[in-house]
Amino acid sequence: MTTFEELGLDDRLVKATGELGFVNPTAIQEKAIPVLLGGTKDFIGLAQTGTGKTAAFGLPLLNLIDVQARHPQALVVCPTRELCLQIVKEIELFKKYMSGVFVTAVYGGTSIGLQIRDLKRGVQIVVATPGRLIDLIERKAINLEQIQYVVLDEADEMLNMGFQDDIEFILKNTPQRDSTWLFSATMPPEIKKVSKRYMTEPVEVQVGKVNTGNKNIDHQFFVAPAQYRYEALKRLIDFNPGIYGIIFTRTKADAQEISEKLTREGYDIDALHGDLTQAQRDKVMSQFRDKTLQLLIATDVAARGIDVQGITHVINFELPDDVEVYTHRSGRTGRAGNTGICMSIVHSRELFKLKQIERIVQAPFHRLEIPTGKDVCRKQFFHFMEKLLQADISHGDYETYVPMLEEKFADVSKEEVLKRVAAMEFDRFLKYYENAADLNMRTEDRRNRRDGRENMQHGAQGQDRRRNERGEQGRNYNNNGDFARLFVNLGTKDGFYKASFLQFILDMSDLRKDVLGRIDMKEMNTWLEVDKRAAGQMIKAIDGKNYKGRRIRMNDANSR
Template sequence: MSTFEELGLQENLLKSVGELGFTQPTPIQEKAIPVLLSGTKDLIGLAQTGTGKTAAFGLPLLQLIESKEKYPQALIICPTRELCMQIVNEIELFKKHMPGIHVVAVYGGSSISMQIRDIRRGVHIIVATPGRLIDLIERKAINLEQIKYVVLDEADEMLNMGFQEDIEFILQNTPQRDSTWLFSATMPPEIRKVSKKYMQTPVEITVGKMNTANKNVDHQYFVTSASHRYEALKRLIDFNPGMYAIVFTRTKADAQEIAEKLTREGYDIDALHGDLTQAQRNKVMDEFREKTLQLLIATDVAARGIDVQGITHVINFELPDDVEVYTHRSGRTGRAGKTGVCMSIVHTRETGRIRQIERMVQVPFHKLEIPSGKDVCRKQFFYFMDKLLQTDISHGDYETYLPMLQEKFADVSKDEVLKRVAALEFDRFLKYYENSEDLNTRERRDDRSRTAPEGRGERLGDKRRDTRGREFSGGGNSTRLFINLGTKDGFYKASFLQFILDMSDLSKDVLGRIDMKEMNSWIEIDKQVANKMIESIDGKKYKGRRLRMNEADSVRR
C-alpha cells in the first residue's frame, strides 16, 4: 500500500494529514488522489460510505486551488445539509496549514443572506445542496462561470431524492469546468446517463464490489412474531447497554410512535422524519452527535446523508425492500476501520428475504436468539458493575467524607451494600423482566417451500403474500390504484414505497404488490384505506408536476 507522501500531496497537506492521525490512505484515496491531482481528468469513484471519499477528493482540490484568485474555483454538490456541513468540517481540517483558501457551506434551512455575504467576501470552494445552490444562481448571487472542478458526492442518493434535473441545471451553469468528479456508492442507470452526457471519457475506479456490505459489520437477525417487534427492539437495546445506534423504520408514523413509546419508558431517543421542520431536525441531529441521545429512530428518506462517527449499531425494525437500502443502512456503522453491528428484526416468513439479501451483499448473516429477561438483567448488572469499578475517584475530595461513610455503614456488611446498590440500579429491570416471555419464534421447515414464486402472489390460508414476501390480506378486500409516477421519475421500489407511505401516513401492512413501469405504477391496497391514500396524493405536486391517483379499474395498462 502507498503512503500519502507517495501519492503526490504537497507538504502542508501532508502535515495536516499527519496531525489528524492518518497513517495510510484508504483504497479509494490511494486510487483516486493521483488521478485527481492532474486536474483535467473526469473521474467516477465507486465506493461504499465510510471509506474516506471526502479526503479522496478534498485533498486534491485543496492542492489544485489557486489561493491568490478570489473567486469560486471548485463546487462540491451533496444531497443533504448534514453531509454538506460534514464535508466543510473535514476540508477545514485538511486546510489547517493553508489559511489563504476559503470554504463556504450553502444549504437550505439557514439564512440565505448570510450565505450570500460569505460568498461575496471571497470564496474558493463552495459546498452546496442542489436546491439552495439553484436559488442562489437564480438570484444571481453566485457566479459559477469560472468553476474549474465540480464534485458530485453521494450521487446515487441525490438521484434517488429526485435531484437529477437540478444536477443537470448546475452542470449546465459551470461551462468552464476542467473536470467533473462523481462519487457514489452504487451505479444506477441514471448516473450512467449523467456521466455520458457531462463527462469526457472518465477514469472509473471501483473499490470493493458494488452493493456488497461492509465486511467490518456483523450482520445479525432475530426472528419473532410481527406483534412482538417492539418488545424485541426494547430487549435488544437493553441487552446492549452503551449502544449508540440508529433504528430504521419504513414510515414516519412508525418512527414517531416508537420514539414516543421509548421516551416514555426512559430511553434517550428522538425521531428523525419528514414531518420535522429544519430547526427541529437540526436540534435532533445536534443532540445525537453530542451523544445526548443514545438512539436515533429514522426513516430512510430522513436519514439520507447523515454522517455521524462512532455509531455502534444499526437496527432494522423492519427489513427494507431494496438491497441498496439495506447496504446504505448498514453502512452507517463499522466506519473508518471500526467494527459495527447491523441487527434486523424479522418474522418467520421473512427469513427467505434474509437469504436473498445475504447472497446479494455477499456477507454471512447470523441468526441469534432474542435474549431472555434474565439474560438482559445479567448483562445490565455486569455493565453497571464494570462502570462502578472504572469510575474515576481521583478528582474529588472523597477522603473528607470517608469517615462519615464508614460510620454510616459500620453495621452493614459488604454483601448487603452490594445488594442495595444493585437494587437501586436494577429494580426497574428486575420487575419488568421477572415474568418476561420468550420472544423467539421458531422458523418452520416449510417456510421456504411456501415462498411465492417470483412475480406471483400465493394464498396462505386467508392471506396472500406479495412479490417481496410480505403478508397482505388481499383477495376481495383489496383494490388496485394507479399513479402517474414511475421509474423515469428517479424512483426504485423502496424509495417509491417510502414516498407513498410518507405522503399518506399509512402503514406498509395495507399494501400488497407494487408494479412499477417507466411512466406509471400500480399499487395493490386494502380497500378500507384506498380512499385515504387517494385523497393524500391525488392533486399534489412532485417536482412541479401534478400527481394523479385513482382506482385502476378505469385505467388501461
C-alpha cells in the same frame, strides 16, 4: 505501504493530514488522489460510505485551486445539509497551513441572505445541496462560469432522493469545468446515464465490490411475530446497554410513534423524519452527535447523508424494500476501521427476502435468539458492575467522607452493601423482566406455534396486569396510576411533535418522565395525563410562561 507524501500532495497538506493522524491513505484515497491531482480527467470513484472519500477529493481540490483568485473555482454537490457541513469541516482541517483559502457551505433551511453575503466576500470552494444551489443560480447570487472542478458526492443518494434533474441543471451551468469527479457507493443506471452525458472517458476506480457491505459489520437478524416487533426492539436495546445507534423505520409515522413510546419508557431517543422543521432537525442531530441522545430513530429519506462517528449499532425495525437501502442503512456503523453491528427484526415470511439481501451484500447474516428477560437482566447487571469498577474516584475529595461511610456501614456486611447497591439500580428493571415472555418464533416448530402464541398473549396480558398493579411502564411509570388530566394551549402549530413537547414540559417543570401518562396533541392545544402528585408542580412551573411570544395557559382540564 504508500504515504500521503508519496501521492504528490503539497507539503502543507501532508503536514495537516499528519497532525490529524493520517499517515497512510485509504484504498480510495490512494487510487483517486494521483488521478485527481492532474485536474483534467473526469473521474468515477465507487466506494462504500466511511472509506475516506472526503479526503480523496478534498485534498486534490486544495492542491489545485488558485489561492490568489477570490471566486468559486471548485463546487462540491452533496445530498444533505449534514453531509454539506461535514465536508466543509474536514476541508477546513486539511487547509490549516494554507492561508487565503476560503470554503463555504450553502444549504436549505437557513438564511439565504447570510450565505449570499459569504459568497460575496470571495470563496474558492463551494459545498452545496442541490436545491439551495439552484436557488442561488436563479437569483444570480453565484457565478459558476469560472468553476473548474465539480464533485458529485454520494451521487447515488442524490439520485435516490430525486435530484437527477437538479444535478443535470447544475452541470449545464458549469460549462467551463476542466473535470467532473463523481463519488458513489453504488452504480445505478441513472449514474451511468449522467456519466455518459456529461463526462468524457472518465477514469473509473472501484474499491471493493459494488453493492457489497462493509466487512467490518456483523449482520444479525431476529425472528419475531409482527405483534411483538416493538417488544423485540426493546429487548435488543436493553441487551446492549452501551448502544449508540440508529433505528430505521419505513414510515415517519412509525418513527414518531416508536420514539414517543420509548421516550415515555425512559430511553434517551428522538425521531428524525420529514415532518420536522430544519431547526428541530438540527436540534435532534446536535443532541445525537453530543450523545445526549443514545438512540436516533429515522426514516431512510431523513437519514440520507448522516455521518456520525462511533455508531455501534444499526437496527432495522423493518427491512427496507430495496437492497441498496439496506447497504446505506448498515453503512452508518462500522466506519473508519471500527466494527459495527446491523440488526434486523424480521417475520418468518421475510426470511426469503433476507436471503436475497445476504446474497447481494455478500456478507453472512447470523440468526440469533431474541434475548430472554433473564438474559437482559444478566447483561445489564454485568454492565453495571463494570461501570462500578471503572468509576473514576481520582477527582473528588472522597477521603474526607470515608470515615463517615465506614462508621455508617460498620454493622453492614460487604455482601449486604452490594445487594443494596444492586437493588437501587435494578429493582424496577428486574421486576419488569422477571416474568417476560419468550419472544422467539421458531418457524420449524409449526405444531407448537399456535399454543406458544396463546401462552405469550396470556403472559403479556398477565405482565400488563402486573405492570398496571405496580404502576410501571418499562423502566419509568407513574407509581399509583392516579392521573390528573391537564390542558395546555400549545400544539403542533407551535412547531411541536409529541416527543419534543414532552421534553419541553419536563424541562420546564423539572419533573421526571415517569410522571406522564397519555398525551393527546392537537394543532392548537394538548391534553395530557400527569401523576396527581406532580400536576400542581407542573402547572405552577408552566402556566403563565411565554413561548415564542405566546402566553402559555395550563390548567386542570376538568376544572375548565
